[in-house]
Amino acid sequence: MIIVRVKYRTPEGQRDAFLQQLFDEGLPQACRAEEGNICYDYFLNYEDPNEILLLEMWKNSEALAKHGKEPHFTRIGQVRVENDVKSVVESFDSKPRK
Numbered sequence: 634m635i636i637v638r639v640k641y642r643t644p645e646g647q648r649d650a651f652l653q654q655l656f657d658e659g660l661p662q663a664c665r666a667e668e669g670n671i672c673y674d675y676f677l678n679y680e681d682p683n684e685i686l687l688l689e690m691w692k693n694s695e696a697l698a699k700h701g702k703e704p705h706f707t708r709i710g711q712v713r714v715e716n717d718v719k720s721v722v723e724s725f726d727s728k729p730r731k
Contacts, residue, residue: 634671634690634691634692635690635691635693635696635697635727636688636726637687637689638688639689639720639722640720640721641687641720643685643717644717644718647683648677648685650716651716652685654716659705661673663705664689664705667696667699667700667703668696668699669693669695669696670690671690672690673687673689674687697724
């Protein structure tokens with residue numbers, strides 16, 4: 634399983650508008666519907682109203698690679714740029730424990 638953690642930083646007071654645009658365009662929903670997606674969930678930081686955490690889990694690296702080629706993935710990046718949202722992405726390969 635591949636785990637991806639994306640930390641978004643929105644301009645002051647723009648967190649909800651950014652999230653609303655993503656959902657209005659159906660982008661998270663499209664990601665969740667992809668083959669190999671296990672989890673695609675957003676979390677809000679109540680101590681920092683300009684931060685969003687996105688947690689993604691993918692069945693394997695092939696599913697994640699395919700995700701990166703989808704039109705809705707490209708659109709998420711465009712929405713981020715349009716809204717001047719910064720991001721930091723980290724990924725982890727989670728091997729099953731024996």
